[in-house]
Amino acid sequence: DAVAAETTEERDLPEHACNYCGIHAPASVVKCVACSRWFCNSRGNTSGSHIINHLVRAKHKEVMLHPESPLGETVLECYNCGCRNVFLLGFIPAKSDTVVVLLCRQPCAAVPSSKDMNWDTSQWMPLIDDRCFLTWLVKIPSEQEQLRARQITSQQINKLEELWKENSEATLEDLEKPGVDDEPHPVLLRYEDAYQYQNILGPLVKMEADYDKKLKESQTCDDIIVRWDVGLNQKNIAWFYFPKLEMGEVKLAVGDELRLRYRGELHEPWEAVGHVIKIPNNVSDEVALELRRTDKVPVECTHNFSVDFVWKSTSFDRMQLAMKTFAVDETSVSGYIYHRLLGHDVEPQVLKTQMPKRFSAPNLPELNHSQVYAVKSVLQKPLSLIQGPPGTGKTVTSASIVYHLAKMNPGQVLVCAPSNVAVDQLAEKIHQTGLKVVRLTAKSREELDSPVSFLTLHEQVRNNDTNVELQKLIQLKREQGELSASDEKKYKSLKRACEREILQNADVICCTCVGAGDPRVAKLRFRTVLIDEATQASEPECMIPLILGSKQAVLVGDHQQLGPVIMNKKAARAGLCQSLFERLVILGIRPIRLQVQYRMHPCLSEFPSNMFYEGTLQNGITTQERLRKNVDFPWPVPETPMMFYVNLGNEEISTSGTSYLNRTEASNCEKIVTRFMKAGILPSQIGVVTPYEGQRSYIVQYMQFNGSLRKDLYKEIEVASVDAFQGREKDYIILSCVRSNEHQGIGFLSDPRRLNVALTRAKYGVVILGNPKILSKHPLWHHLLVHYKEKGCLVDGALNNLRVSMIQFSRPRKSYR
Amino acid sequence: EEDVVVLKTKQDQVSKEEDDEFEREFSRMMNESMESRKFEKKSAVLDVPIPMNLRGAQDRRTATAQEKDNHQQDKMSFTLLTKKGNRQQTRTMEVPSDSILAVSTRTKQEAEREE
Ligand SMILES: [Zn+2]
Ligand SMILES: [Zn+2]
Ligand SMILES: [Zn+2]
Numbered sequence: 001d002a003v004a005a006e007t008t009e010e011r012d013l014p015e016h017a018c019n020y021c022g023i024h025a026p027a028s029v030v031k032c033v034a035c036s037r038w039f040c041n042s043r044g045n046t047s048g049s050h051i052i053n054h055l056v057r058a059k060h061k062e063v064m065l066h067p068e069s070p071l072g073e074t075v076l077e078c079y080n081c082g083c084r085n086v087f088l089l090g091f092i093p094a095k096s097d098t099v100v101v102l103l104c105r106q107p108c109a110a111v112p113s114s115k116d117m118n119w120d121t122s123q124w125m126p127l128i129d130d131r132c133f134l135t136w137l138v139k140i141p142s143e144q145e146q147l148r149a150r151q152i153t154s155q156q157i158n159k160l161e162e163l164w165k166e167n168s169e170a171t172l173e174d175l176e177k178p179g180v181d182d183e184p185h186p187v188l189l190r191y192e193d194a195y196q197y198q199n200i201l202g203p204l205v206k207m208e209a210d211y212d213k214k215l216k217e218s219q220t221c222d223d224i225i226v227r228w229d230v231g232l233n234q235k236n237i238a239w240f241y242f243p244k245l246e247m248g249e250v251k252l253a254v255g256d257e258l259r260l261r262y263r264g265e266l267h268e269p270w271e272a273v274g275h276v277i278k279i280p281n282n283v284s285d286e287v288a289l290e291l292r293r294t295d296k297v298p299v300e301c302t303h304n305f306s307v308d309f310v311w312k313s314t315s316f317d318r319m320q321l322a323m324k325t326f327a328v329d330e331t332s333v334s335g336y337i338y339h340r341l342l343g344h345d346v347e348p349q350v351l352k353t354q355m356p357k358r359f360s361a362p363n364l365p366e367l368n369h370s371q372v373y374a375v376k377s378v379l380q381k382p383l384s385l386i387q388g389p390p391g392t393g394k395t396v397t398s399a400s401i402v403y404h405l406a407k408m409n410p411g412q413v414l415v416c417a418p419s420n421v422a423v424d425q426l427a428e429k430i431h432q433t434g435l436k437v438v439r440l441t442a443k444s445r446e447e448l449d450s451p452v453s454f455l456t457l458h459e460q461v462r463n464n465d466t467n468v469e470l471q472k473l474i475q476l477k478r479e480q481g482e483l484s485a486s487d488e489k490k491y492k493s494l495k496r497a498c499e500r501e502i503l504q505n506a507d508v509i510c511c512t513c514v515g516a517g518d519p520r521v522a523k524l525r526f527r528t529v530l531i532d533e534a535t536q537a538s539e540p541e542c543m544i545p546l547i548l549g550s551k552q553a554v555l556v557g558d559h560q561q562l563g564p565v566i567m568n569k570k571a572a573r574a575g576l577c578q579s580l581f582e583r584l585v586i587l588g589i590r591p592i593r594l595q596v597q598y599r600m601h602p603c604l605s606e607f608p609s610n611m612f613y614e615g616t617l618q619n620g621i622t623t624q625e626r627l628r629k630n631v632d633f634p635w636p637v638p639e640t641p642m643m644f645y646v647n648l649g650n651e652e653i654s655t656s657g658t659s660y661l662n663r664t665e666a667s668n669c670e671k672i673v674t675r676f677m678k679a680g681i682l683p684s685q686i687g688v689v690t691p692y693e694g695q696r697s698y699i700v701q702y703m704q705f706n707g708s709l710r711k712d713l714y715k716e717i718e719v720a721s722v723d724a725f726q727g728r729e730k731d732y733i734i735l736s737c738v739r740s741n742e743h744q745g746i747g748f749l750s751d752p753r754r755l756n757v758a759l760t761r762a763k764y765g766v767v768i769l770g771n772p773k774i775l776s777k778h779p780l781w782h783h784l785l786v787h788y789k790e791k792g793c794l795v796d797g798a799l800n801n802l803r804v805s806m807i808q809f810s811r812p813r814k815s816y817r
Numbered sequence: 818e819e820d821v822v823v824l825k826t827k828q829d830q831v832s833k834e835e836d837d838e839f840e841r842e843f844s845r846m847m848n849e850s851m852e853s854r855k856f857e858k859k860s861a862v863l864d865v866p867i868p869m870n871l872r873g874a875q876d877r878r879t880a881t882a883q884e885k886d887n888h889q890q891d892k893m894s895f896t897l898l899t900k901k902g903n904r905q906q907t908r909t910m911e912v913p914s915d916s917i918l919a920v921s922t923r924t925k926q927e928a929e930r931e932e
Contacts, residue, residue, distance in 0.1 A: 046836075046839070047836045047839055047840070048839060048843065052843070053839070055846070056839065056842045056843050056846050057842070059846070061846075061850070070908075070909075070910065070911070071897065071908045071910065072908065074899055074908070077900075079865060079898060079899070079900060080865070083854075085850050085853075087846055087847050087850040088850050088851070088854065091918065093895075093918060093921075093922055094867055095925075096925070096929065097867055097896075098893070098894065098895045098896060098922060099867050099895065099896045099897075099898060100895050100896070100897055100898070100910070100918070101865060101897070101898045101899075102897075102899070104854070105851070105854075106851060106854035107854065118865065118866070118867050119865065123918075123921060125917060125918065131843060134916075135913075136910065136911060136912045136913055136916065137910070153835075154835040154836065154839060155835055158835065223853075243849075243852035243853065694844065
């Protein structure tokens with residue numbers, strides 16, 4: 001019978017059978033050289049062929065044909081240089097004969113063919129076409145063979161590849177075994193107690209940490225070319241170009257640690273750790289790394305360097321510790337906050353405090369009615385949420401709240417946010433009120449420029465004049481670079497005492513959420529805590545500042561904008577991507593919403609207000625204040641500076657292999673940017689938002705090569721992802737949607753929160769470039785398109801001759817989640 | 818035929834998320850590969866001689882191809898040059914006549930014949 005036949009067949013599969021589906025026709029399979037497994041060239045139920053699936057998932061790159069295949073046992077490699085990376089290989093034909101060779105795209109096929117050459121490099125065609133090997137190189141198995149093969153899904157492929165990383169003997173059958181496929185326990189809305197809380201969130205944090213570690217440690221980059229320099233502090237700085245950054249997965253930040261290694265022949269093996277002081281920006285793609293150690297640096301060498309990421313577990317350790325403290329230490333939070341955080345029902349509590357007469361804080365702008373309401377209701381509540389939609393004065397409101405909390409309560413107020421930028425902004429505003437503010441930064445960031453360096457703890461220690469001996473040692477250390485062992489010991493203890501004194505005398509201590517786990521802060525107790533951007537922090541991250549004794553906590557954020565970034569998909573799916581703020585909202589704590597926005601031209605706030613804030617967003621700014629009369633730009637409706645510019649160009653895979661780029665949109669983007677600049681808009685006030693890295697780099701390049709104005713002007717235009725613009729504003733925003741594909745989704749753009757952020761960055765005008773036919777299939781975008789159409793702002797044609805577009809929208813699919 | 822239908826329904830069920838993710842990983846692989854060659858020294862001009870016995874062979878080949886039976890007519894023969902150590906090897910490769918490679922080669926040949 002059929003079942004029995006099938007199992008025998010599977011048992012008897014030859015060695016060269018596809019490790020996914022079992023197909024084993026010699027002409028249809030290839031061997032992965034890296035792992036010696038065989039895979040076929042059929043797609044089965046997936047979007048790429050099995051061999052391509054494997055190469056991509058396993059990050060393998062070399063293959064060999066079967067001895068009995070038409071071409072015989074052949075390792076595919078560049079005829080010229082021997083490169084075996086199949087993602088780079090392709091055929092070129094001879095000019096006048098039916099002869100072909102395999103050449104790598106870069107550099108061999110990049111040499112233009114000269115007249116006397118036999119080969120036509122312009123005819124180069126990739127080996128991999130449409131996620132499949134060219135079918136005449138590796139045959140597609142017949143339909144019959146495919147039907148009889150094991151039907152494996154892309155999900156199973158993924159899991160199998162994951163299994164192989166731990167156990168190279170694993171088979172498809174192992175996927176069925178218990179434990180292999182266990183999804184982690186998802187987060188809950190309510191928890192019995194803090195132990196259950198720790199037991200559920202702890203493993204998720206561990207998963208994220210493991211993933212982060214694996215990712216960072218796999219990011220070694222070889223063949224780095226270094227340019228040497230010496231900083232003002234006499235430390236060596238290595239400048240280099242870091243190709244991995246282009247890929248988007250690894251986000252390098254100023255302050256991150258990297259290890260630089262030399263393995264060439266001109267110097268003995270050498271390595272040193274340093275921290276990043278400059279990341280690629282519009283001006284240059286170089287990374288600058290300031291080295292910690294200064295001896296024997298091979299500054300005479302430039303080639304053969306490697307760079308590794310130095311993974312640090314600090315932030316994850318602090319989250320775990322915070323959750324443990326929450327569970328075991330009864331004084332970590334007040335009883336009321338304990339139960340509220342766990343989702344228990346408790347009687348509302350009012351704190352007995354003397355309310356201030358004025359709610360605005362000294363030297364800060366007067367508060368509007370909804371801001372006053374927010375400040376007022378927060379001061380007497382032990383736990384509150386403030387929702388600050390775009391441009392509603394979140395920072396001023398937070399600073400005013402902190403001012404009153406500091407005046408009303410004993411002890412210091414702890415002020416945190418997940419990002420350093422947000423902490424700096426808030427620290428500066430609070431400082432303006434006259435409060436004594438200390439900004440605590442991570443040690444690795446002490447040397448970095450900061451707008452609030454005068455508030456930082458290390459700077460205040462340096463500038464303190466009460467301790468003469470400490471000053472002498474600081475001076476000595478600066479001059480000599482290092483101190484004798486006994487002096488160093490003395491210096492450390494004096495410094496610690498000085499830090500303690502400064503912290504104790506402060507009214508407010510500002511640091512990142514993770515920074516609140518720094519022993520210098522974590523040793524102290526904070527009755528009052530305010531967390532800004534709380535919707536961008538993961539829940540365990542938020543716990544770090546909360547468990548230092550909080551009795552009153554204020555979380556500020558906006559759950560209609562982007563949430564925390566969780567890299568591990570399993571952990572994210574299990575709910576680690578939900579912020580504490582969001583969970584508390586679901587539990588029924590109503591956030592107090594700031595309702596007056598001061599950023600956008602009223603026509604720009606209308607759609608986000610209706611779609612994301614139940615129409616409650618009011619405009620604190622008039623049309624007149626947001627119209628630039630002398631700016632010559634072809635808005636379809638002059639007093640409504642917004643337009644949806646229909647671009648029907650296809651999305652495509654660029655020559656460098658980057659998918660999702662759209663040349664039509666890039667070209668129109670350049671025209672619009674140029675037009676804005678000709679009209680007198682500063683390049684620094686124009687932002688280009690695009691969801692795909694491929695399009696980002698293409699637009700940057702395109703503007704450099706094709707822009708009709710001075711090249712350096714285009715360099716000042718910020719082109720970045722939606723996520724990079726969160727929390728910021730520009731005068732004009734151009735949104736390039738890119739996706740224009742009949743079959744696939746619109747990717748990142750389908751997240752309503754991302755769309756909200758994209759639409760709410762501009763003060764004076766928004767231009768959206770996209771394909772309405774495709775975008776309108778998505779209900780949210782359908783609404784947006786109808787809105788633009790009703791306003792008369794949906795246009796097509798040439799930029800200097802725009803017409804109202806008559807394009808028909810598609811019928812939207814039912815749900816957009 | 819019913820089996821084919823089953824296959825298609827399955828295909829529709831392919832998780833969008835998995836596909837999008839594969840798509841991203843694939844692009845990353847491509848990018849990474851290109852980036853890794855960015856600073857590769859300019860290669861020497863491609864100087865691969867075409868073996869004498871293959872020169873001008875196309876006329877012969879196309880002629881014989883036409884004589885071949887039906888199912889071979891939709892194929893065009895090319896020679897793939899490979900290297901084993903320093904030795905040049907040749908392999909015959911059947912390329913579908915409607916592939917870009919075959920079409921553009923035929924166009925070139927026709928143009929040459931007209932000259
Ligand atoms: Zn492999
Ligand atoms: Zn297969
Ligand atoms: Zn090559």
